[in-house]
Amino acid sequence: MPVDQDQVGALFRAARDGDRDALADLVRRLTPMLWQVARSQGLDREASVDVVQTAWLELLGSLADIQSPSALAGWLVTVTKREAWRVRKAGRSEHVEEDAVFVEMRDPRPGPADQVVDGESRARLWAAVDALPERCRTLLRIVAFVRRPDYAEVSEALGMPVGSVGPNRGRCLAKLRELLVADRTGGWR
Amino acid sequence: MNRENSRNGNGAGTGTGANEPLSDVDESILAAVRRLWETADPMPAGLIEQIRFALDLDTSLDLEVSRMVETQELAAARTDELTRLVTFQSDSLSIMITIEPRVDGTARIDGWLTPAACHEIELRCPATPITTSSDDAGRFSLDSVPTGIVQLIVHLSGNSRRIITPTMEI
Numbered sequence: 001m002p003v004d005q006d007q008v009g010a011l012f013r014a015a016r017d018g019d020r021d022a023l024a025d026l027v028r029r030l031t032p033m034l035w036q037v038a039r040s041q042g043l044d045r046e047a048s049v050d051v052v053q054t055a056w057l058e059l060l061g062s063l064a065d066i067q068s069p070s071a072l073a074g075w076l077v078t079v080t081k082r083e084a085w086r087v088r089k090a091g092r093s094e095h096v097e098e099d100a101v102f103v104e105m106r107d108p109r110p111g112p113a114d115q116v117v118d119g120e121s122r123a124r125l126w127a128a129v130d131a132l133p134e135r136c137r138t139l140l141r142i143v144a145f146v147r148r149p150d151y152a153e154v155s156e157a158l159g160m161p162v163g164s165v166g167p168n169r170g171r172c173l174a175k176l177r178e179l180l181v182a183d184r185t186g187g188w189r
Numbered sequence: 190m191n192r193e194n195s196r197n198g199n200g201a202g203t204g205t206g207a208n209e210p211l212s213d214v215d216e217s218i219l220a221a222v223r224r225l226w227e228t229a230d231p232m233p234a235g236l237i238e239q240i241r242f243a244l245d246l247d248t249s250l251d252l253e254v255s256r257m258v259e260t261q262e263l264a265a266a267r268t269d270e271l272t273r274l275v276t277f278q279s280d281s282l283s284i285m286i287t288i289e290p291r292v293d294g295t296a297r298i299d300g301w302l303t304p305a306a307c308h309e310i311e312l313r314c315p316a317t318p319i320t321t322s323s324d325d326a327g328r329f330s331l332d333s334v335p336t337g338i339v340q341l342i343v344h345l346s347g348n349s350r351r352i353i354t355p356t357m358e359i
Contacts, residue, residue, distance in 0.1 A: 018248060024241045031240060035232045049233060050257050053355040056240050057254045060353075083256070090258060122228075125221055144223035148211075173215050180218075 008147070012069040027056060030073060033145035033154075034080050040138045041084035047093035048084075055079040073146065074153030081157070128179035135160075136172035143169050235338075242315065243340055243356045251350045255279035255341075257357075263287070277354045282343060284352070288334075288359060295333045296359050302327035302343065309344040334359055 008029065014022035034055060038048035055076050059066075066072050087093050129137055139160055146154045151169070152162045160167060211219070246252070255277040262271040270290035277284040286300040302308065305327030312319045312331055315338060323329040323343075336359050343352040 020245055023244055027240050027244065028237055031237055032227075032232060035236065036226060036230070039230050045233065049236060049239070050355050052236070053240050053243055054254060054256055056244055057252075057353060057355060060244060060246065060248050061252045061254070063248075086256070092259065121221075122225065125218075125225055129222065129225065140219070140222055141226055144219045144226065173211075173218060176218060176222075177214070 008069045008149075012072055016063045016066075026072070029147075030076060031056075033073070033142065034076055036142050036145050037077055037080045037158075038084055040141055041081060041088070043084055043087060043093045047087050051080060051083040051087055054083050070150045070153045073150035074157040077142075077154050077157035124180065124183050128176055128183060131179050132172065132175055133167070135167040136175055139167050139169065140172050140176065143172075239338055239356050242313075242338055243353075246342075246353065251348075253279050253281060253350060253352050255282065255284060255352050255354045257355055275357065277341070279352050281345075281350075282352050284341065284343065284354065286341070288357070291333075295335055298331040298334055300329045300331075300341075302329070306346070308346050311342040311344065313340040313342060314338075 008026070011022045011025050015026055031052060034052045035048060038051045039045075043051060058079050059072075059076065062075070066075055129140070132140070139155075139158070142154070142158060143151065155162050155168070162168065256279065257275060258278045259274075259276040261274040263274055264271065272287055272289045274285070274287050277286075283303045284300060285303075286298050289297045289299070291297060298312070300310070300323070302323050305325065306323065307325060308323050310321050310323055310329050310331070312334065314335060316335065319331050319334065321329050321331055338356045339359050340356045341354040345351065
């Protein structure tokens with residue numbers, strides 16, 4: 001979405017020039033992705049809050065060194081991962097297995113009547129996501145929160161570069177589609 | 190057969206190149222995956238506001254980020270609430286504080302800087318900041334700290350460097 005990209009570019013330049021509202025807007029746009037990065041590193045919620053916040057604080061001193069809005073997303077992901085690693089190494093977070101979240105979510109509570117259909121397709125999606133290999137599940141979990149223009153930088157920061165043979169967005173999405181189709185008669189939607 | 194249909198239907202089987210634009214189907218799947226995780230593992234409601242508060246600083250000075258390295262809860266002497274012991278560490282300074290809830294709903298903070306020195310201490314609150322100084326032994330205390338989100342800033346004496354911590358909930 002070019003409009004969105006232009007907006008983020010303008011926000012980024014303004015934030016670099018010291019505009020606090022622009023920085024606050026970038027926080028709103030990028031924090032949901034960083035939250036998923038911290039959580040997928042196996043941190044508990046409390047430690048994830050600290051780690052995401054620390055990454056933003058570190059950015060304050062480094063804004064001038066960052067070249068583009070896409071580099072910003074990659075930079076924040078790298079720092080979030082590094083801080084998460086420090087916390088884990090210090091044993092400061094209870095290790096949370098990603099599977100634990102899945103067990104809780106496997107039986108979504110029935111919603112109101114008008115959400116029954118949604119609930120059903122959500123349960124199917126859960127089952128399919130759950131059946132993915134872990135690396136694909138983690139990649140898609142984060143990619144789902146990444147703005148398209150930031151994708152290459154973020155994948156690189158996650159250690160799954162765009163050109164790699166390993167799990168990447170295309171392969172993992174193809175797997176997920178297959179699982180969704182295999183799950184029932186129709187395709188997705 | 191289903192698999193073939195799915196591939197023919199959206200052309201997905203052919204390209205695994207990550208730079209290729211996503212098909213509408215993939216866009217909608219990714220959007221659904223996002224909603225799934227937003228439901229399964231939502232960000233804490235106040236996180237964005239908390240980060241905005243933490244970042245609302247004068248960035249013209251030299252900032253050094255202090256990480257939270259340890260938190261412990263201790264039985265408090267005077268109330269049923271637990272006293273928290275929190276340790277922050279940065280390249281040049283370690284900050285240890287205890288946060289002791291008071292019966293009137295405020296809290297008392299006692300702190301200790303290592304290496305010990307006199308520095309100006311600022312506790313940012315959403316209302317007015319509370320300031321004090323550490324003594325020669327690196328000790329400081331702040332009384333009647335209102336509940337809410339706070340952030341500790343140490344203004345190092347003798348230079349323009351400031352140590353900033355992540356926010357804490359009092």
